[in-house]
Amino acid sequence: MSPMGIRLSPLGVIIFCLLGLGVIYHLYSGVIANRIASFRQAKTVDLRELLALSVEAAVLGGQEVKRIREENALHEKSKGKTREGAKEMLTTGDLFSHRKMFNLIKNTFPNLQVNSEEHDDASVHETSVWNHVIPEDIRNTISESREVPAESITVWIDPLDATQEYTEDLRQYVTTMVCVAVDGVPVIGVIHKPFSAYTAWALVDGGSNIKARTSYNEKSPQIIVSRSHAGKVKAFAQKAFGNDTVIIPAGGAGYKVLSLLDIPDEKHEKADVYIHVTYIKKWDICAGTALLKALGGHMTTLKGEEIDYAGSEANEGGLVASINMNHKALVDKLPNM
Numbered sequence: 445m446s447p448m449g450i451r452l453s454p455l456g457v458i459i460f461c462l463l464g465l466g467v468i469y470h471l472y473s474g475v476i477a478n479r480i481a482s483f484r485q486a487k488t489v490d491l492r493e494l495l496a497l498s499v500e501a502a503v504l505g506g507q508e509v510k511r512i513r514e515e516n517a518l519h520e521k522s523k524g525k526t527r528e529g530a531k532e533m534l535t536t537g538d539l540f541s542h543r544k545m546f547n548l549i550k551n552t553f554p555n556l557q558v559n560s561e562e563h564d565d566a567s568v569h570e571t572s573v574w575n576h577v578i579p580e581d582i583r584n585t586i587s588e589s590r591e592v593p594a595e596s597i598t599v600w601i602d603p604l605d606a607t608q609e610y611t612e613d614l615r616q617y618v619t620t621m622v623c624v625a626v627d628g629v630p631v632i633g634v635i636h637k638p639f640s641a642y643t644a645w646a647l648v649d650g651g652s653n654i655k656a657r658t659s660y661n662e663k664s665p666q667i668i669v670s671r672s673h674a675g676k677v678k679a680f681a682q683k684a685f686g687n688d689t690v691i692i693p694a695g696g697a698g699y700k701v702l703s704l705l706d707i708p709d710e711k712h713e714k715a716d717v718y719i720h721v722t723y724i725k726k727w728d729i730c731a732g733t734a735l736l737k738a739l740g741g742h743m744t745t746l747k748g749e750e751i752d753y754a755g756s757e758a759n760e761g762g763l764v765a766s767i768n769m770n771h772k773a774l775v776d777k778l779p780n781m
């Protein structure tokens with residue numbers, strides 16, 4: 445008999461305790477599972493793996509871009525206007541490519557910050573995960589892995605660059621791009637051309653599958669510029685390099701960076717310098733910056749400042765890109781905006 449006159453059966457006490465534990469487990473199981481999941485998520489990421497994943501994402505996105513164009517199912521619409529009043533086009537190609545690229549990266553490394561130009565309001569559940577196989581060309585060029593803290597990484601993706609030209613069926617200008625910045629500094633750049641199945645990739649201080657050309661005209665450079673967001677770039681370039689300067693209008697920021705390099709495609713135009721004077725966003729230019737940087741080139745604002753590839757998407761200061769020339773001397777020739 446207990447002091448209160450209630451008799452406690454040992455079996456009853458055990459059952460009561462088990463029930464209590466069950467209730468506590470039920471209440472906290474979600475919390476515990478989340479804790480375990482976040483502990484399991486990689487705290488560091490290997491840049492060589494991230495390069496291989498970036499290539500895979502750009503290629504899979506590119507397949508969507510190509511398919512939608514071939515099926516003539518663009519369903520183009522304007523998603524707004526640029527500051528200069530040009531229509532910002534959105535097509536099914538942009539959207540389907542975004543779904544593939546964004547989800548592949550997020551499903552593989554859920555805790556990475558991934559900034560895409562596009563958004564998916566339908567939130568289609570795309571479950572693809574990367575198979576972690578590093579292709580032979582990457583393994584042969586980059587022999588070592590390099591771990592960096594996941595929290596230092598910002599990934600920028602452009603699921604379809606040169607959308608305006610895509611709607612005009614100017615397929616040669618279209619690319620898909622992935623860039624990885626560590627602490628705001630671009631270290632991985634991938635530019636993929638879906639209609640010619642060509643991919644350029646680079647890891648800064650690691651290696652790449654593309655080279656600079658052997659010579660560039662530094663005195664009278666041929667300047668590649670935007671054809672659909674040109675602003676006053678022609679007058680700007682002529683002021684710097686003279687009225688006879690050859691100006692090449694072309695679509696796509698990815699296309700224009702590749703035109704500075706030794707790309708194995710006769711049809712891809714060649715230029716010495718890329719200049720852009722209107723507003724542009726970081727998913728348009730980060731991959732190009734990384735590729736150029738890996739090969740010893742530069743992409744800066746028109747004042748020669750490095751661009752911080754963390755934080756906001758905006759780049760306000762224009763762009764000048766060059767390789768195998770004195771970039772500082774080039775910047776000094778440019779007029780004030």
Ligand SMILES: Nc1ncnc2c1ncn2[C@@H]1O[C@H](COP(=O)(O)O)[C@@H](OP(=O)(O)O)[C@H]1O
Binds near residue numbers: 602670
């Ligand atoms: N003034 C501006 N405002 C917003 N985006 C711009 C811009 N100028 C260029 N861009 C973007 O930069 C990319 C290259 O432009 P361009 O072909 O004119 O050189 C295009 O990307 P998207 O096609 O991915 O939207 C384009 O939309």
Ligand SMILES: [Mg+2]
Binds near residue numbers: 532
């Ligand atoms: Mg766009």
Ligand SMILES: [Mg+2]
Binds near residue numbers: 602604
């Ligand atoms: Mg773009």
Ligand SMILES: [Mg+2]
Binds near residue numbers: 605606
């Ligand atoms: Mg785009």
